[in-house]
Amino acid sequence: xxxxxxxxxxxxxxxxxxxxxxxxxxxxxxxxxxxxxxxxxxxxxxxxxxxxxxxxxxxxxxxxxxxxxxxxxxxxxxxxxxxxxxxxxxxxxxxxxxxxxxxxxxxxxxxxxxx
Amino acid sequence: xxxxxxxxxxxxxxxxxxxxxxxxxxxxxxxxxxxxxxxxxxxxxxxxxxxxxxxxxxxxxxxxxxxxxxxxxxxxxxxxxxxxxxxxxxxxxxxxxxxxxxxxxxxxxxxxxx
Numbered sequence: 001x002x003x004x005x006x007x008x009x010x011x012x013x014x015x016x017x018x019x020x021x022x023x024x025x026x027x028x029x030x031x032x033x034x035x036x037x038x039x040x041x042x043x044x045x046x047x048x049x050x051x052x053x054x055x056x057x058x059x060x061x062x063x064x065x066x067x068x069x070x071x072x073x074x075x076x077x078x079x080x081x082x083x084x085x086x087x088x089x090x091x092x093x094x095x096x097x098x099x100x101x102x103x104x105x106x107x108x109x110x111x112x113x114x115x
Numbered sequence: 116x117x118x119x120x121x122x123x124x125x126x127x128x129x130x131x132x133x134x135x136x137x138x139x140x141x142x143x144x145x146x147x148x149x150x151x152x153x154x155x156x157x158x159x160x161x162x163x164x165x166x167x168x169x170x171x172x173x174x175x176x177x178x179x180x181x182x183x184x185x186x187x188x189x190x191x192x193x194x195x196x197x198x199x200x201x202x203x204x205x206x207x208x209x210x211x212x213x214x215x216x217x218x219x220x221x222x223x224x225x226x227x228x229x
Binding site for chain 2: 004037043044045046047050091093101102103104105106107108
């Protein structure tokens with residue numbers, strides 16, 4: 001069975017600093033998709049960034065980037081120039097290749113941006 | 116595009132009662148997913164639909180749980196004879212159903228079973 005592990009239950013960082021959230025996963029499949037979702041307090045979950053496992057290039061979305069290490073099964077999220085609005089729970093998730101898109105989530109990292 | 120909506124947002128019920136939740140996906144989204152999220156955990160997959168067909172159910176979905184998507188639009192999730200262990204946030208997500216298949220989540224229904 002596939003699993004996703006987020007080893008940092010909570011993190012905090014000063015506004016404008018850079019923070020990296022860790023995620024490891026375990027699967028025997030070779031084709032899959034990885035995601036970081038953000039869940040602000042009392043608000044709905046939104047997609048931050050996605051990575052296709054067949055792509056070697058790391059995905060980037062504005063201040064958000066990932067470090068995808070397929071051999072190590074590691075998928076970390078870097079947030080640059082952190083803002084107060086980045087305060088949220090962050091979930092790492094993945095699903096297999098197209099046709100089986102149920103997401104498997106980690107337990108989340110609670111990130112607090114300190115003014 | 117009004118996003119995924121879920122009703123009610125909160126539900127408090129007594130053990131043994133039946134409850135029903137509704138999810139309205141983004142229009143034209145073919146796929147609809149239900150997840151359950153307990154405190155301190157990530158969401159766990161329950162079931163999903165491709166149009167009106169229920170394609171997969173998790174082992175978490177006991178026989179007290181039933182989900183429908185009768186016309187391939189909105190979906191309902193019913194829990195019969197609720198138990199305290201059913202207390203959780205029930206999340207709905209929808210997607211277009213073709214690659215890239217991003218899931219868009221609703222705000223969830225928080226169920227409290229007394």
